[in-house]
Amino acid sequence: EADIYQTPRYLVIGTGKKITLECSQTMGHDKMYWYQQDPGMELHLIHYSYGVNSTEKGDLSSESTVSRIRTEHFPLTLESARPSHTSQYLCASSEHRSEQYFGPGTRLTVT
Amino acid sequence: GQQVMQIPQYQHVQEGEDFTTYCNSSTTLSNIQWYKQRPGGHPVFLIQLVKSGEVKKQKRLTFQFGEAKKNSSLHITATQTTDVGTYFCAGPSTGNQFYFGTGTSLTVIP
Numbered sequence: 001e002a003d004i005y006q007t008p009r010y011l012v013i014g015t016g017k018k019i020t021l022e023c024s025q026t027m028g029h030d031k032m033y034w035y036q037q038d039p040g041m042e043l044h045l046i047h048y049s050y051g052v053n054s055t056e057k058g059d060l061s062s063e064s065t066v067s068r069i070r071t072e073h074f075p076l077t078l079e080s081a082r083p084s085h086t087s088q089y090l091c092a093s094s095e096h097r098s099e100q101y102f103g104p105g106t107r108l109t110v111t
Numbered sequence: 112g113q114q115v116m117q118i119p120q121y122q123h124v125q126e127g128e129d130f131t132t133y134c135n136s137s138t139t140l141s142n143i144q145w146y147k148q149r150p151g152g153h154p155v156f157l158i159q160l161v162k163s164g165e166v167k168k169q170k171r172l173t174f175q176f177g178e179a180k181k182n183s184s185l186h187i188t189a190t191q192t193t194d195v196g197t198y199f200c201a202g203p204s205t206g207n208q209f210y211f212g213t214g215t216s217l218t219v220i221p
Contacts, residue, residue, distance in 0.1 A: 033209075035211075040197070040216065041214070042199070042211055042212065042213045042214050043154070043199070043211040045209070045210070045211075059210075090153055090154070092154075097141075097142065097203060098159070099144060099156035099159060100144075100146075100154075100156065100201075100209065101156070102153040102154050102155070103153065104152075104153055105153050
């Protein structure tokens with residue numbers, strides 16, 4: 001079983017609140033990713049990182065930001081949550097061009 | 112940008128029937144990966160194909176990578192209820208992004 005963790009697992013929050021979704025992995029992987037997935041739909045890459053102090057935006061336009069200060073930690077922050085941000089957020093990590101290990105996901109609901 | 116399409120989007124089969132999902136990329140892929148996501152779960156890696164024309168088997172699952180490295184398929188022989196889920200292919204762009212396909216949702220009717 002992959003050692004990648006996400007907290008919280010579920011979050012219900014009001015519009016305008018700032019939130020941070022946590023993601024940690026203990027495998028020492030350089031590559032980390034954040035995906036957004038609506039129920040039953042495809043995964044959309046919103047951010048990725050090649051390593052410490054390296055972050056890039058994915059194809060899906062997102063109002064979130066990420067940071068990579070430590071190899072094992074890749075938090076995602078929404079400065080002002082909106083109902084359109086309601087979705088599942090999946091974090092993943094990998095070695096170079098190899099399989100991705102996914103965390104259990106955070107199901108976010110913005111009311 | 113790169114696009115990875117899968118067909119069909121949904122498939123319902125009787126238990127014991129075969130199932131195939133097809134993955135097509137708008138660009139040549141250096142490799143392709145397949146993932147399975149159970150309802151309510153997260154994607155789990157199944158396999159990676161690298162060579163043109165490569166075929167790999169995992170028990171009842173057969174994976175193929177096209178000669179032109181722009182398409183791939185996953186075939187399940189004699190489906191079981193444990194095969195239920197959504198199957199995604201994923202391919203790399205330049206750099207280290209991976210684009211996931213649109214997915215095929217499989218329902219197996221007992």
